[in-house]
Amino acid sequence: MSSPLARAALALYPPSWRARYGVEVLALLDDSGGGPAAVASLAWHALPAWFYPPRHLHDRPARMRASLATALMSWSMLAGLGLVFAQLTQLQGLAPAAIPQIPWAYAVFDVALAASALIAGLGGLPLWLLMLRRAWREQRTRDTVYLLLPVIAPVTYLAGLIVTARLAGGASGVSQGWFGVMTLAGFAAAATAAAGPGLALRRLQPRGPALRLAATAAGASAVVMAVAAVAIVIAVTSLDLWARQFAGYHDGTLSGIYLALVVATATVTMVSATRGTRAALAQP
C-alpha cells in the first residue's frame, strides 16, 4: 500500500498525468520501497509536468472548453467592475484637467472595453450559433436556455434597472443603497449570462474550427481587456492620490479592495484565455 506521502506527491501532478501514470508510479514506489528521497524526487518532477504537459495526454478541445468557460466568467466580472468604475468616475464628470492621465485612462478604458467585447462577441458567435442550432435540433431545452442566458439575463436586468430607477429614483438619481442593490444585481446578471454558455460548453462538448476560433478570440479579447484593467488602475490611483477633491466620496480602503478585485479578475482572465489560446494554436 502506497504511503500517504507518495500519494501527496502524486497529487501535485496534472490530473491527466495522474490518470495515465499514477497507478504505475505508486506500484514502482511500492516495489522499490520508495523512501523520502524517492518521494521528494517524484514531487520535484511534478513541476515540469505542469509546464511541459506530454502532448499525448493533452485533450485540446477539453482544455479549450474549460478555458473558455473560465475566461468568459472572469471577463464578465471584470467588465462589471469596469462599468462600476465608469459609473463612479467619468460619468460623474471626475476629470481634472491638471491630471491628464485621468481623461486619457478614461478614453483608453472606453476603447479597450468596446474592442474587447467586440472581439469576444465576433469570435464566439459562430460557436454559439452552432451550439444553439444543435441544442434546438436535438430538442435539448435546458441547453437552449443556457445558451440564451447571455441575452435573457442582461435584458431582464436592464428592464429591472429602468423600473427601479423610475420607482426609487429622485431628482438626483437613486440613493446609495439602491445603487448598491442595482450594482450587485448587475454582477448577478453578468455571472448568470456567463454561466449559461459555460454550462452548455460542458454538456454539448463542441469541437472543431468554431471552438478554436472562439478560444483564439478569447485570448485576443483578454489581452485588450487587460489594457482596460490597466487604465482602471491608473485612473483610480490617480484620483485617489492627486484629485481627492473630485473623488470626495472615494474611500482609500474601498479603492484598494476594488483595485485588488480588478487585478485578480484580470489575472484569471489572462491565464485562462492564454491556456485556451495555446491549446487552439498548438500543432495537432
Add this chain to the structure above:
Amino acid sequence: MDGVTDRLDRWADPPLLVLASLADEPKHGYAITQDVAETMGVRLSAGTLYAVIARLEARGLIEPLESDDRRRPYRITMAGAEALAQQSERMSKVASVARERLSTRLGWAGA
C-alpha cells in the same frame, strides 16, 4: 566514485538509458530501474523514470502494452530503435576517439 567522476556520470542521458533497457524486451517501471542500475550503474528515481517514459511515449519512441496488473510494461518502437541505434553509433565514435587518445597519451589500453 570520486566527485569529478560522479559529476561526469550525470551525463548519462536517462531517455537513452530507458531506451537501452527496453532494447531487448518489454519491461515495466520497476524492471527498468533494476536493469539500468545493474547493467549501467545508474539509479533512476520514480520521478525521473516516469518523466522520461511520458516524454518517450509522447514522441512515439516507446509504447505501452496491455496489462491487468498495476505494472504496465513498455516496449521500444521502430522509431525508438532507430533513435537508439543512431545515438549508440555516435557514442561509440566518442568512446573510440577517447580510447585512442588516452592510449596515445597515457598508454591506457582500455577495458
